[in-house]
Amino acid sequence: MTEGERAIIIKYALGERGLRDQAIAIHRENLRKYGVAGPFDPLSNFMSEVDNPVPDLALRARYRRQVCEIKLPKLLPKCP
Numbered sequence: 891m892t893e894g895e896r897a898i899i900i901k902y903a904l905g906e907r908g909l910r911d912q913a914i915a916i917h918r919e920n921l922r923k924y925g926v927a928g929p930f931d932p933l934s935n936f937m938s939e940v941d942n943p944v945p946d947l948a949l950r951a952r953y954r955r956q957v958c959e960i961k962l963p964k965l966l967p968k969c970p
Contacts, residue, residue, distance in 0.1 A: 891920060891933065896960070899933050902940075903957040914941050932956035 891899075895916045902909040917937035936957045939950035 891916065896933060899937060900957055900960055903936060903954050910940070913937060917941055932960065 898909050898916060899913045902913040914937065917934070918941070920934070932953060936950065936953035939945045939953055
């Protein structure tokens with residue numbers, strides 16, 4: 891994932907709901923590139939729950955907190 895793609899997912903996790911479709915498209919493209927055994931990180935875990943038709947809401951909340959702790963200098967506001 892590029893830094894810009896990571897930023898989109900992090901901004902979505904921080905509450906910018908308008909980025910949902912774009913974040914899901916990035917997640918699905920990474921699934922196509924790497925498959926389900928691809929690199930796992932908090933962003934992949936979070937987006938897997940977002941894109942899941944029957945998500946585990948507690949797990950998604952935990953992954954969201956992990957994503958909000960990721961620092962991308964100058965691209966993002968500080969996590970709440």
